[in-house]
Amino acid sequence: MKLDPFYLIVDSSDWVARLVPLGVKLVQLRIKDRSETEIRTEIRNAKAICAADRCQLIVNDYWRLAIEEGCDFIHLGQEDLADADLGAIRSAGVKLGVSTHDAVELTAALAVEPDYIALGPIYATILKQMKWAPQGLERLRHWRSLVGDLPLVAIGGLNIDRIDGVFEHGADSAAVVTDITLNENPEKRTRQWIAATNSKRIDLR
């Protein structure tokens, strides 16, 4: 399986509607602190937009809702993984990406035979408090050597100027939140990300 090199992460279907039609091909819906009913609606809306724009939707955390809504890709962190029914995820044919931050987590992640591994935070992030110091690019290179052919996602503090570095150190895809959502012109920034990852995108064909 190949991932698009530009992995957008947003917290609402409004963001999906705003940015995916610009040419985004991989988007994660990462919603926190909303009711299950609201999240179901958000997943449903995002799924319809992504289907129309041929964009791969990945649902963060809410694996049960993702299955019920007919989604085909989820992302789970280590704590999410501990609570998840992997049998149900697999028998629903849902692909799985897993976060990692250290060697113990990588071992646990590889044990569930994920469809990709994410390593973060590569750089300091302002999105959420993290107990891990920035991993840095050499750590990303090391992860590349440990995950074999599995797609590797770099996340945390990425911006346009840092894209080339993560690809040069073994990432297949660069995940981003605030460089786009907090940008004064998110549409323009999204187009810049698409252009900056285009040479990697051509490699996918």
Ligand SMILES: Cc1ncc(COP(=O)(O)OP(=O)(O)O)c(N)n1
């Ligand atoms: C691509 C990607 N990588 C890492 C994460 C973080 O997942 P997790 O550790 O479960 O933390 P939350 O995002 O749920 O706060 C991610 N969402 N996506």
Ligand SMILES: Cc1nc(C(=O)O)sc1CCOP(=O)(O)O
């Ligand atoms: C959601 C998330 N998970 C991370 C991890 O390391 O697992 S870093 C991160 C935040 C990414 O946001 P930004 O691009 O704004 O730094």
Ligand SMILES: [Mg+2]
């Ligand atoms: Mg999570």
